[in-house]
Every structure is written in C-alpha cells, then in structure tokens.
Amino acid sequence: MSNPILIIDDDEGIRHALSLLLMEEGYPSLQANSPIIAKQLLKSHTFSMVITDLNFTQDTTSAEEGLALIQQLRLDDEQLPILAITGWGSIEIAVKAMQHGANDFVQKPWENERLITIVRTQLQLAKANKRSQKLAVHNQLLQNELGFISGLIAHSVQIKQVLATLSQVAKSDVSVLLTGENGTGKSLFARYLHDLSTRKEEQLISVNMGAVSESLFESEMFGHVKGAFTDAKSQRIGRFELADEGTLFLDEIANTPYSQQAKLLRVLEEKQFEKVGASKTQSVDIRLVAATNADLTHAVATGEFRKDLLYRINTVQIHIPPLRERIADILPLAHYFLGRVIEKYAAQGRTLTAQAQRALQDYHWPGNVRELAHIMERAHILAPTEHIDAEHLNLTPVQQPKHVEIHPYCTVDTAHLTLNEIEQDALVRRLAFYDGDAVAAAQSLGLSRSTFYRRLNKAGK
Numbered sequence: 110m111s112n113p114i115l116i117i118d119d120d121e122g123i124r125h126a127l128s129l130l131l132m133e134e135g136y137p138s139l140q141a142n143s144p145i146i147a148k149q150l151l152k153s154h155t156f157s158m159v160i161t162d163l164n165f166t167q168d169t170t171s172a173e174e175g176l177a178l179i180q181q182l183r184l185d186d187e188q189l190p191i192l193a194i195t196g197w198g199s200i201e202i203a204v205k206a207m208q209h210g211a212n213d214f215v216q217k218p219w220e221n222e223r224l225i226t227i228v229r230t231q232l233q234l235a236k237a238n239k240r241s242q243k244l245a246v247h248n249q250l251l252q253n254e255l256g257f258i259s260g261l262i263a264h265s266v267q268i269k270q271v272l273a274t275l276s277q278v279a280k281s282d283v284s285v286l287l288t289g290e291n292g293t294g295k296s297l298f299a300r301y302l303h304d305l306s307t308r309k310e311e312q313l314i315s316v317n318m319g320a321v322s323e324s325l326f327e328s329e330m331f332g333h334v335k336g337a338f339t340d341a342k343s344q345r346i347g348r349f350e351l352a353d354e355g356t357l358f359l360d361e362i363a364n365t366p367y368s369q370q371a372k373l374l375r376v377l378e379e380k381q382f383e384k385v386g387a388s389k390t391q392s393v394d395i396r397l398v399a400a401t402n403a404d405l406t407h408a409v410a411t412g413e414f415r416k417d418l419l420y421r422i423n424t425v426q427i428h429i430p431p432l433r434e435r436i437a438d439i440l441p442l443a444h445y446f447l448g449r450v451i452e453k454y455a456a457q458g459r460t461l462t463a464q465a466q467r468a469l470q471d472y473h474w475p476g477n478v479r480e481l482a483h484i485m486e487r488a489h490i491l492a493p494t495e496h497i498d499a500e501h502l503n504l505t506p507v508q509q510p511k512h513v514e515i516h517p518y519c520t521v522d523t524a525h526l527t528l529n530e531i532e533q534d535a536l537v538r539r540l541a542f543y544d545g546d547a548v549a550a551a552q553s554l555g556l557s558r559s560t561f562y563r564r565l566n567k568a569g570k
C-alpha cells in the first residue's frame with residue numbers, strides 16, 4: 110500500500126470530507142488539526158503528499174501560519190508534494206504559497222474532480238522525480254564501475270552449472286552468496302542473476318563493502334537528512350533506498366566493519382531503516398546478493414564476521430571456480446577480450462598462435478578472468494604483427510607457479526618429517542617464493558588468504 114497523504118486543517122468537517130474523497134480514490138490519509146500535530150506526524154511517518162490549509166486559528170486570514178509551515182516542510186524535504194488549500198480565495202496568497210514551496214493550490218470550496226486530478230498528477234510527478242534522482246545516482250555508480258560489461262562467456266561445464274543454478278534461484282527472492290577468488294566474475298554473475306529475476310526492471314545497486322569507510326558507513330548505506338552532521342548540506346539517498354524494489358549487491362562483504370555488521374543485519378532482517386539524523390523509519394524491499402573471496406566460516410570462527418549475518422546472507426551459496434580449474438573457458442575468453450580491445454582501438458584483427466594458445470591454457474591465472482583481460486590488452490599492444498605469440502603474453506615465471514622446478518620444494522628430504530612439518534615447509538617456501546605476498550601465495554595453492562594463514566599457523570603448532 111502507498112504511503113498516506115497528510116491532511117492539515119483545523120476544520121474537522123473539511124478533514125473528514127477530504128479524507129473520504131481520497132479514500133474513494135484509493136489514497137489512504139492521516140489528519141492533523143494544527144501545524145504542531147502535523148510536524149509530530151511528519152517525524153514518525155513517511156507521507157506521499159501533504160494537503161494543507163493556510164489559516165489555523167479561527168478568524169485569521171493572513172495565511173502566515175500556513176506559509177511558514179509550507180516553508181519548513183520544503184526545507185525538510187525537497188521532494189514532498191505539497192498542495193495548499195486557500196480558503197480565502199485570493200490569488201495573491203496562492204502565489205505566495207507557491208513561492209514558499211507549495212507545488213499547487215486549490216480554492217475552497219473545491220471541485221472534487223479537480224482536486225483529485227491535482228493529487229494524482231503531483232504524486233506521479235514526485236514518483237518520476239524520485240526515479241530520475243535514483244537513476245542519476247545509479248548512472249554515476251555505473252560509470253565508476255570499471256570494466257563493467259554485459260557479455261558473459263560460459264563454455265566450461267562448471268560455469269554452465271553456475272548459470273543453471275543462478276537461473277533456478279533467480280525468480281525467488283532468496284539471498285545469494287557468491288564465493289570465489291578475485292576476478293572470477295562474481296559481479297558479472299550478480300548482474301546475470303538480477304537480469305533473470307522479477308526485479309530486472311528495477312536497479313541493481315552495487316556496494317563494495319571494502320571501500321566504504323567505517324565513519325561514513327551508515328550515511329552511505331542508509332542515507333542522511335539535511336543537517337544530520339556538519340557536511341550534510343542536503344538530503345542523501347542511501348544504497349538501500351536506491352535499491353528499493355531491486356537488487357542490492359554487497360561485494361567484498363567480509364570487509365564490512367565488525368561494528369557495522371549488526372546494523373546491516375537488522376536492516377536485512379527487518380527490511381526497515383532510518384536515515385542518519387531522521388527519527389522516522391523507512392521500509393525497503395530488496396533482494397540481497399553478496400560476494401566474497403574470503404572464507405567466511407573461518408572469519409566467523411575467528412570472530413571477524415557475525416555468524417547470524419552469515420546465516421542471513423548465505424541462503425543459497427554458489428562457488429565460482431577459479432579460471433585454472435575451467436580450462437575450457439580460457440580460449441573463448443581470450444578471443445572475446447581480444448575482440449574487445451580490437452574494437453576499442455579500432456585496430457586490425459589479430460590471431461593467437463598455437464604456442465600462445467597453449468601458454469594461456471597452461472598458465473595458473475592467479476588473477477583469474479580480470480588478469481586474462483589485461484594480458485590480452487597488453488599482448489595486443491606489444492605484438493608487432495597480427496600474430497600474437499607466447500612471448501607477447503609476457504606470462505612471467507613469477508606469475509606461473511605451476512612449474513614445479515621454480516619451487517625448490519622437491520629438494521627437501523621429507524623422509525623424516527611429519528605431515529604437518531611437510532605442510533608447513535611447503536607453505537613457508539611458497540610464501541618466501543612470493544616475497545611474503547600472502548595473497549599470491551594463497552592463490553597459487555588454491556586457498557583463500559585466511560585459510561592459508563590458518564594452515565600455516567596450524568602446521569606450526
């Protein structure tokens with residue numbers, strides 16, 4: 110049901126008549142007999158529109174009280190449609206009401222049909238305004254999303270299976286958690302899910318939880334009202350509100366500051382929130398998709414991630430396998446990215462030699478699909494002829510830990526070591542091999558960084 114319309118008039122008969130008229134047209138309403146009561150109601154409720162008289166004390170005709178109220182309402186909310194009722198039919202007052210922020214006016218006694226037409230028009234206008242405001246913010250967000258594309262390459266059985274599961278759950282409203290290494294395509298799969306869902310006409314709003322600073326978390330997620338804090342010069346729409354009726358994609362969810370996880374959970378559970386500085390509660394209807402490259406079960410065990418939040422977000426969990434485990438995707442992706450760079454630079458077509466193709470298939474891909482995209486662009490720039498050879502791919506040995514000889518692990522005499530000692534030795538050597546870069550070391554072993562550390566610590570005990 111839509112938010113109610115607030116009727117403000119000191120005359121009970123008028124409030125009643127208006128309320129009945131609106132109800133017949135399907136608009137619920139609440140009533141206030143004075144500006145004071147109206148302000149109280151506005152603090153605790155969200156209204157779709159305000160219809161207000163201008164004189165609230167008997168025998169006054171100056172309209173001062175009403176004009177002051179309109180001015181205040183407009184200051185508090187730039188979008189709220191305000192309709193003034195000018196009882197003492199002077200055009201001068203009607204003009205003043207508009208100057209103070211009213212969107213339109215009607216004269217008493219009003220014609221029902223005209224009044225309803227104005228109400229309907231103003232509500233539609235407000236909805237359109239809100240939508241375009243949301244679209245503007247959304248476009249900005251999209252522009253900030255580097256490398257966003259709509260194409261999706263799926264040749265391997267594993268990715269076909271992922272797509273099948275995504276289509277299966279898309280139409281429901283269950284929360285989906287996408288797990289997988291960096292660059293495996295989690296954001297792209299979130300978009301795929303949204304596009305297949307019943308919410309596809311609405312927005313998919315992405316938030317990189319690692320990029321939201323702790324101090325601005327609430328303002329970013331829930332928005333703020335004008336004046337909520339020193340820099341809050343105007344009202345701000347938060348990501349939850351932007352995603353209303355659509356999908357909210359929380360990327361890198363493991364990076365949500367612990368102090369904010371309870372607040373996030375509350376909104377996800379109750380589907381209600383308050384803007385920073387606002388006392389009234391807003392409802393929101395979102396479908397949640399989250400993504401992580403971390404081991405969230407481990408993060409729960411170490412107290413970094415709330416267990417209840419994990420259970421709220423992982424109703425369905427889908428793992429996106431790393432590129433090295435789905436070799437069938439490598440060449441189709443390589444050709445796809447090559448096609449894109451050729452288009453981008455309006456360049457002549459190029460082909461991959463047989464050696465280059467083999468090198469791509471043999472490579473370990475610690476940076477997954479994102480790395481492949483970069484390598485194809487670089488190769489396009491580096492190759493002097495239309496043939497891209499293995500050397501132009503520049504797959505350096507450091508990035509290629511698949512070759513056993515570069516890990517001096519085999520030279521260790523393991524005959525007298527326990528399994529734990531062998532594991533620790535392997536982990537320590539791998540870390541040293543990557544110059545202490547735990548992420549690269551973990552990725553080369555097919556582990557998340559946290560699992561890598563956990564095993565390193567365990568093996569050391």
Ligand SMILES: Nc1ncnc2c1ncn2[C@@H]1O[C@H](COP(=O)(O)OP(=O)(O)OP(=O)(O)O)[C@@H](O)[C@H]1O
Binds near residue numbers: 290
């Ligand atoms: N199957 C695919 N087909 C086409 N492009 C893909 C595919 N998978 C990934 N990509 C592209 O690879 C890049 C990295 O993907 P994406 O950003 O979705 O990965 P991610 O798993 O969300 O990464 P991170 O964990 O770092 O956020 C993007 O440009 C994406 O469009």
